[in-house]
Amino acid sequence: MGVSDKRSLFTVIAGAIGLFLMSGNASAELAVNLTEGITPSSKEIYDLHMLIFWVCVGIGLLVYGIMAWSIYHHRKSKGVVASQFHENTTLEVLWTVIPFVILISIAVPATSAMIRLYDASDSELTIKVTGYQWRWRYDYVDHGFGFMSSLSTPFDQITNKSPKGENYLLEVDNPLVLPVNKKVRFVITADDVIHAWWVPALGFKQDAIPGFINEAWAVIEEPGIYRGQCTELCGRGHGYMPIVVEAKTQEEFDKWVSSQKAAQSSDTNGDSTESS
Structure with a gap:
C-alpha cells in the first residue's frame, strides 16, 4: 500500500467517524439513547449497552472503511484486475478467532449482570x-x-x-x-x-x-x-x-x-x- 493510498484510507475512516459523531450529537438532542436510570442495575445495564454499542461502531467503521477504500481504489476505471486466489489460512484463522474473543469479552460481563439482576435475595x-x-x-x-x-x-x-x-x-x-x-x-x-x-x-x-x-x-x-x-x-x-x-x-x-x-x-x- 503506497503513501497516497494510506492517506486516502485515513481520509475515508476519518470522514466516517466525523459523520458518526455528528449523528451522535443529533441523537443526544432527541434523547433516543437508553436511559441511564437511578439504580445500580440500571447503570450497569447502561454501561454494558454503551460498551457493546462502541464495539459495534468500531467494527462497522473498520469494515465499511476498508470496503469504501477497496471500492474506490480498485475501481474498473483504473484498470485494476481482480486477484485470483481461493484460500488464505491466516485470514481465516483471524476472522474466526477475533469475533470469538469479542463475543466472549461481551458475554462474560453481560452474564454476570444478568445473574445479579435476577438475585432478589437480602431485600429490605x-x-x-x-x-x-x-x-x-x-x-x-x-x-x-x-x-x-x-x-x-x-x-x-x-x-x-x-x-x-x-x-x-x-x-x-x-x-x-x-x-x-x-x-x-x-x-x-x-x-x-x-x-x-x-x-x-x-x-x-x-x-x-x-x-x-x-x-x-x-x-x-x-x-x-x-x-x-x-x-x-x-x-x-x-x-x-x-x-x-x-x-x-x-x-x-x-x-x-x-x-x-x-x-x-x-x-x-x-x-x-x-x-x-
Missing part, C-alpha cells in the same frame, strides 16, 4: 404489585397495608376540552412511595389479564401474569419522582395505566408509612362502627 422491603384493568395495587408486605393507584389525569384533558398537563396520562392519585438506598423486592402479578410493570429509571420491566409471581428488585439512589407505564396491551384502557414511584429519604418514608397505617386504621375503625 417487599412490595407486591398487582395489575388490574386498568390500575395498579401496591401492598407493603412488611408493613401490612396497601392501596390502589389509578390515573388522575382530568377527563377534560383526555377529551381535549382543556389543555394537556405536563404529566398527561403519567399521573396517579396514589404513587408508590419507596425509600432510597434500600434493596426493594417487587413481587409482581395480575388479577385479570397480562400486564407489564415498567419504570425506565429503575432499569427493568416485568410481566404481571394472573396466577404467576415474577420477581424484580431495585435500589433507588436518588430521591425524586419516576414515571412509567403498563407495557403489555391489556384492553381498551391500556393507555391509562401509569406508574408513579416517589423515592424519599428513610426518615420521610418512615413518617409516610406511619401516616398510611394511621389512615387505614381509622378507615377500618370507621367501617366497623357503621356496621355495628
Whole structure:
C-alpha cells in the first residue's frame, strides 16, 4: 500500500467517524439513547449497552472503511484486475478467532449482570404489585397495608376540552412511595389479564401474569419522582395505566408509612362502627 493510498484510507475512516459523531450529537438532542436510570442495575445495564454499542461502531467503521477504500481504489476505471486466489489460512484463522474473543469479552460481563439482576435475595422491603384493568395495587408486605393507584389525569384533558398537563396520562392519585438506598423486592402479578410493570429509571420491566409471581428488585439512589407505564396491551384502557414511584429519604418514608397505617386504621375503625 503506497503513501497516497494510506492517506486516502485515513481520509475515508476519518470522514466516517466525523459523520458518526455528528449523528451522535443529533441523537443526544432527541434523547433516543437508553436511559441511564437511578439504580445500580440500571447503570450497569447502561454501561454494558454503551460498551457493546462502541464495539459495534468500531467494527462497522473498520469494515465499511476498508470496503469504501477497496471500492474506490480498485475501481474498473483504473484498470485494476481482480486477484485470483481461493484460500488464505491466516485470514481465516483471524476472522474466526477475533469475533470469538469479542463475543466472549461481551458475554462474560453481560452474564454476570444478568445473574445479579435476577438475585432478589437480602431485600429490605417487599412490595407486591398487582395489575388490574386498568390500575395498579401496591401492598407493603412488611408493613401490612396497601392501596390502589389509578390515573388522575382530568377527563377534560383526555377529551381535549382543556389543555394537556405536563404529566398527561403519567399521573396517579396514589404513587408508590419507596425509600432510597434500600434493596426493594417487587413481587409482581395480575388479577385479570397480562400486564407489564415498567419504570425506565429503575432499569427493568416485568410481566404481571394472573396466577404467576415474577420477581424484580431495585435500589433507588436518588430521591425524586419516576414515571412509567403498563407495557403489555391489556384492553381498551391500556393507555391509562401509569406508574408513579416517589423515592424519599428513610426518615420521610418512615413518617409516610406511619401516616398510611394511621389512615387505614381509622378507615377500618370507621367501617366497623357503621356496621355495628
